[in-house]
Amino acid sequence: VDYINRFRSAKEHKEVLKDLEEGRIDIIIGTHRLLSEDVKFKNLGLLVLDEEQKFGVGAKEKLKKIRINVDTLTLTATPIPRTLQFSLMGARDLSIINTPPPNRQSVQTEIRPFGEEIIRDAITYEISRGGQVFFVHNRIQNIQEVAGLIRKYCPDAVVSIAHGQMEGHQLEKIMMEFIEGASDVLVATTIIESGLDIPNANTIFINEAHHYGLSDLHQLRGRVGRSNRKAFCYLLAPSLAALTDEARKRLQAIEEFADLGGGFNIAMRDLDIRGAGNILGAEQSGFIGDIGFEMYQKILDEAIIELKESDFPELIDQQKAETFIKDCSIETDMEILIPDDYVHHMTERLNLYKELDNIENEERLQEFQERLIDRFGPIPSATAGLFNALRLRWLARNIGFERLILRNNMVTGYFLPNPESSYYQSESFTRVLQYVQANPPTCSMKEGKEKLSLAFKNISNLQEALTVFRKIAQEEVLFL
Numbered sequence: 001v002d003y004i005n006r007f008r009s010a011k012e013h014k015e016v017l018k019d020l021e022e023g024r025i026d027i028i029i030g031t032h033r034l035l036s037e038d039v040k041f042k043n044l045g046l047l048v049l050d051e052e053q054k055f056g057v058g059a060k061e062k063l064k065k066i067r068i069n070v071d072t073l074t075l076t077a078t079p080i081p082r083t084l085q086f087s088l089m090g091a092r093d094l095s096i097i098n099t100p101p102p103n104r105q106s107v108q109t110e111i112r113p114f115g116e117e118i119i120r121d122a123i124t125y126e127i128s129r130g131g132q133v134f135f136v137h138n139r140i141q142n143i144q145e146v147a148g149l150i151r152k153y154c155p156d157a158v159v160s161i162a163h164g165q166m167e168g169h170q171l172e173k174i175m176m177e178f179i180e181g182a183s184d185v186l187v188a189t190t191i192i193e194s195g196l197d198i199p200n201a202n203t204i205f206i207n208e209a210h211h212y213g214l215s216d217l218h219q220l221r222g223r224v225g226r227s228n229r230k231a232f233c234y235l236l237a238p239s240l241a242a243l244t245d246e247a248r249k250r251l252q253a254i255e256e257f258a259d260l261g262g263g264f265n266i267a268m269r270d271l272d273i274r275g276a277g278n279i280l281g282a283e284q285s286g287f288i289g290d291i292g293f294e295m296y297q298k299i300l301d302e303a304i305i306e307l308k309e310s311d312f313p314e315l316i317d318q319q320k321a322e323t324f325i326k327d328c329s330i331e332t333d334m335e336i337l338i339p340d341d342y343v344h345h346m347t348e349r350l351n352l353y354k355e356l357d358n359i360e361n362e363e364r365l366q367e368f369q370e371r372l373i374d375r376f377g378p379i380p381s382a383t384a385g386l387f388n389a390l391r392l393r394w395l396a397r398n399i400g401f402e403r404l405i406l407r408n409n410m411v412t413g414y415f416l417p418n419p420e421s422s423y424y425q426s427e428s429f430t431r432v433l434q435y436v437q438a439n440p441p442t443c444s445m446k447e448g449k450e451k452l453s454l455a456f457k458n459i460s461n462l463q464e465a466l467t468v469f470r471k472i473a474q475e476e477v478l479f480l
Contacts, residue, residue: 004030199227209235
């Protein structure tokens with residue numbers, strides 16, 4: 001095991017890189033230096049990328065060249081929106097660690113204006129209980145003036161300064177002195193953001209917090225509260241009314257998600273504020289305004305599934321491979337909804353619709369129905385119809401319909417538009433053909449506008465549609 005950083009000499013760097021290329025080093029640990037052209041690996045098999053949010057698009061493009069056939073593990077508390085989007089849409093596997101270390105407490109986070117009283121009181125309190133303080137000020141030009149102000153506010157405190165333009169050994173000396181307790185307050189730039197574990201430092205000020213991204217704020221806050229002591233984070237910023245909408249949302253989000261394990265929620269809020277970015281380009285954030293996020297997501301999901309099926313069939317388990325339709329849309333003139341006199345609040349109804357849309361099996365649907373009865377009373381007929389429409393959608397998807405129309409006592413189902421699809425050689429389609437042959441008076445199949453469709457006559461309600469689809473799919477369906 002060896003490492004590369006700026007504290008090592010050029011001669012040491014050269015020796016390490018030579019050993020790396022010749023295979024004498026098994027594990028190399030380093031900063032962005034490992035992305036340089038002169039770094040060559042004998043047989044790179046695993047790339048572990050820690051603090052992923054620190055790597056920009058340029059660095060990620062270099063990583064792609066390194067890792068075309070390399071297993072990659074990415075670690076971050078707050079993934080950038082584009083990376084998070086990759087995970088949410090299934091292009092990457094995602095694991096979440098929500099369990100904090102034993103005895104760890106959440107960091108109390110407050111938004112405050114810059115002022116003598118709050119700074120003096122917080123520093124005095126932290127020093128009185130034997131702790132230390134970080135004061136983050138990200139401008140080297142006037143960092144000395146800020147340190148002078150803190151010395152003026154707290155004359156008894158020992159204040160030291162650290163920033164990235166210092167000579168390496170001087171910076172290391174200052175940090176070691178702070179870790180050993182020689183100074184009470186460390187005025188620093190965001191150089192302290194990652195890699196520091198100082199359990200005795202449990203108060204942090206972030207000056208001009210409205211200029212930082214959500215990821216930066218969360219990472220900086222993570223420098224405190226690393227022991228069993230209660231920690232405090234003060235976001236120094238102008239009044240919320242004077243900030244831009246995005247800055248206000250960022251500060252409110254970091255204050256709201258102060259509990260342990262809140263990094264994922266913060267990343268999700270960041271995705272919501274900034275958008276998913278350009279998956280196929282260089283932008284790490286931005287909205288897909290032309291076709292809408294939902295449509296973009298749907299197209300992207302379909303493209304990824306198609307790519308996995310054609311180029312990486314071993315990644316798809318057999319059960320999923322047999323499902324040719326990802327979703328089926330239903331159009332009907334029947335009344336299927338959650339009435340506003342049953343659930344009064346619009347937001348609550350929308351949340352229920354969203355939850356219902358994500359249900360994929362009968363067991364979860366029954367649980368949802370029981371919760372609904374418990375909260376709002378007996379199920380209205382329109383909502384019972386909505387549940388049956390969901391069951392019909394599951395069946396239609398398994399049979400192979402991507403779209404259903406229920407109107408005028410008739411149900412019309414539309415198959416996949418691609419005639420080359422393996423679906424047309426599957427057992428599901430064979431069962432459809434067998435049903436059509438056995439029931440010629442009640443159903444008819446036709447092809448038009450490059451789409452194959454199947455029409456069922458004399459179906460006046462969802463129960464009758466479910467009965468027919470159950471016979472085709474050879475499945476049992478529950479009725480309400």
